[in-house]
Amino acid sequence: MPCPTGLPPRAPRRLPRLGRPARGWTATIPPVAAQEGNGVPQNVSVSTPPSAPATPLRYVIATPEAIYGTILVSGVLAGTQPGVPLTDVFFSGILASTAIWTAHVVAVTIATHGVRGNSFSGVRASISLALTHSSGILVGPIVPIALLALGVVGVLPETASFASASVSGLVILAGLGWLALAERGAKWYVRLLGALLTALAGLVAAILKGLI
């Protein structure tokens, strides 16, 4: 059938690259299904269409809350005044992430508790939902805080620790931007541009957070 727009059909793009290959399964037809003389072979192994592709790990770990946690700590680092001891920066990062996590848990619990339409969410269910939703706020800042911790205990020089922690958030964001475009089958320079733009967006958000 010709294309209604009159445009030539687009070349098929590369298949999306997912975290794991989609899994199919096979089933064996029992011998009961075959009758003599009908030409149906017995014990035929039939491949079914593959089920829905598994969720890439990126969607499980890199939740909006985790990205927010990363930007949050980057903002704390961006707002650090010169001359502040690294230990204080380290504790400020931990305090910021735990404080926002606590506020997020409380907020989701209050917002989801009660009767909504035909569904009812008790306190326990609401807290469970809030803890699940908010876990990313604690997980996102792990890398920059770990780099700060290495500087606090003396494994890294303080300057290198602070600089690497500051850059790590942007690198993570750039990596996420790259992966998102890679899954769409974009060329490498488009991925690079997307990664840079993602990191830039994170940098702007971190600077705005640091101004507070």
Added chain:
Amino acid sequence: MSHAPVARLGRLLGTLYLVGALGLLLSAFGYAVFDPAPSPDAPRHALASIALVVSWAVLVAAALLTIARGRRAVDID
């Protein structure tokens, strides 16, 4: 499928979150109540700082377990 491992993991997660929250409360108490405005030269409150770091580590472990549990649930679905 037996529900015992799921229930055990739920109890473990609840315990971790409770311990982490209590540690946060203790550190907040140590920072805010004992000495709300320490001088810049004063050493950090050791107990409050240790409680903060430990509770943060416990909470991060609980959060990672929560994510792992969610991932497993997705796989089972």
